[in-house]
Amino acid sequence: MPQLVRVGDYAKGTIYSISRETGYKVSDIIAANPGIDIHNLTADTIIKLPTPKEVFTAVNIDDYGSIYSISRETGVSVDDIIAANPGINVNSIPSGASIKLPTSSAVMQNVNIDDYGTIYQIHKHTGVPVEDIIKANPDIDINHIPPHTNIKVPSKSIPSKQTPKVTNPKPPTPIQEAYEKKVESKSDREIGNEPKKNCKCNSVQIHKKFLTPNKYSRPTTPIQRVKAIVIHWVANPNSTAMGNRNFFESRKYGKKGYGSAHYIVGLSGEIIQCIPESEQAYHVGARHYTSFAKKHLSSHPNNCTIGIELTHVDWEGRFKESTLNKAKCLTAKLLKKYNLSSKNIIRHYDVTRKICPKYFVDHTDAFERFKNDVELLLKKL
Numbered sequence: 242m243p244q245l246v247r248v249g250d251y252a253k254g255t256i257y258s259i260s261r262e263t264g265y266k267v268s269d270i271i272a273a274n275p276g277i278d279i280h281n282l283t284a285d286t287i288i289k290l291p292t293p294k295e296v297f298t299a300v301n302i303d304d305y306g307s308i309y310s311i312s313r314e315t316g317v318s319v320d321d322i323i324a325a326n327p328g329i330n331v332n333s334i335p336s337g338a339s340i341k342l343p344t345s346s347a348v349m350q351n352v353n354i355d356d357y358g359t360i361y362q363i364h365k366h367t368g369v370p371v372e373d374i375i376k377a378n379p380d381i382d383i384n385h386i387p388p389h390t391n392i393k394v395p396s397k398s399i400p401s402k403q404t405p406k407v408t409n410p411k412p413p414t415p416i417q418e419a420y421e422k423k424v425e426s427k428s429d430r431e432i433g434n435e436p437k438k439n440c441k442c443n444s445v446q447i448h449k450k451f452l453t454p455n456k457y458s459r460p461t462t463p464i465q466r467v468k469a470i471v472i473h474w475v476a477n478p479n480s481t482a483m484g485n486r487n488f489f490e491s492r493k494y495g496k497k498g499y500g501s502a503h504y505i506v507g508l509s510g511e512i513i514q515c516i517p518e519s520e521q522a523y524h525v526g527a528r529h530y531t532s533f534a535k536k537h538l539s540s541h542p543n544n545c546t547i548g549i550e551l552t553h554v555d556w557e558g559r560f561k562e563s564t565l566n567k568a569k570c571l572t573a574k575l576l577k578k579y580n581l582s583s584k585n586i587i588r589h590y591d592v593t594r595k596i597c598p599k600y601f602v603d604h605t606d607a608f609e610r611f612k613n614d615v616e617l618l619l620k621k622l
Contacts (some may be wrong), residue, residue, distance in 0.1 A: 249284030
């Protein structure tokens with residue numbers, strides 16, 4: 242059913258004002274209204290808006306196992322998935338197949354309450370209104386959510402490996418514009434994502450502030466052979482390394498779910514160790530793991546990985562140069578210690594598809610630079 246609008250309902254009563262307020266291109270509006278004289282419109286003229294094109298995103302069948310699992314975990318109906326993939330044989334899908342999902346469907350992403358703590362924190366991290374999250378989870382008492390509970394979060398898109406394209410972007414505010422100019426000029430030494438050539442890894446100091454043994458954040462379970470170093474973000478802009486360490490410590494009472502990491506790198510480059518490397522940390526736990534994790538790590542990747550949390554300056558996940566430099570040094574030292582290479586540096590996203598660390602998920606080129614810089618440091622150690 243086409244959407245019809247009245248010209249007089251828009252500010253200046255022109256095609257251009259309709260375009261500006263709806264986001265449709267003038268040329269697309271004209272194409273949807275053949276024969277219209279855009280220079281002789283009246284307030285009562287009815288304009289047909291272009292029919293939105295169906296937009297698709299893609300997921301890998303190996304990350305889910307079957308069409309039915311994709312439907313269950315994303316909220317997209319099986320019928321809609323089949324319609325978006327004509328000719329697909331749902332009973333015989335080859336490994337590695339890319340499955341298209343219509344993003345206009347009401348998509349649900351499952352997140353674990355342990356990764357956030359509260360419904361409000363899920364709202365803060367995802368941008369989805371609290372009332373929408375509550376509506377999507379009618380059987381949940383938001384004041385008493387048991388550990389490990391999966392929460393459905395309504396969304397119009399599903400995270401993919403590709404950096405999302407921005408359509409009809411809003412112009413930046415003066416503050417945003419000033420910030421972007423600083424980053425682009427690289428004159429601001431406080432914020433950036435470029436390597437510092439003179440980073441001296443031999444001067445790295447680690448402050449051991451081990452958590453109290455407890456079943457929620459330091460279970461003291463022995464770690465197996467280390468296979469990878471996992472990079473995370475703390476998802477709490479401008480918070481300190483010690484503040485995040487203390488948050489892990491507060492989980493020992495069992496009221497804030499499970500979670501921890503071996504190391505946290507602060508805004509000034511300080512490094513705090515929360516868990517001995519000989520023990521497992523709860524940093525990549527999930528109900529479902531990617532095909533990569535199952536193949537290269539284990540069925541329980543906490544038992545063979547070391548987790549490093551990075552602090553950051555904003556909700557885009559941008560890191561300070563001081564944070565990145567020390568994180569690179571720490572990672573290089575760990576790689577050397579466990580006889581690994583830069584290929585063994587992975588993101589939390591690579592293990593569970595959680596958007597973590599956000600900046601490195603949104604900017605895969607920045608993550609590749611991070612790994613390359615670590616490889617160079619490793620050769621010097």
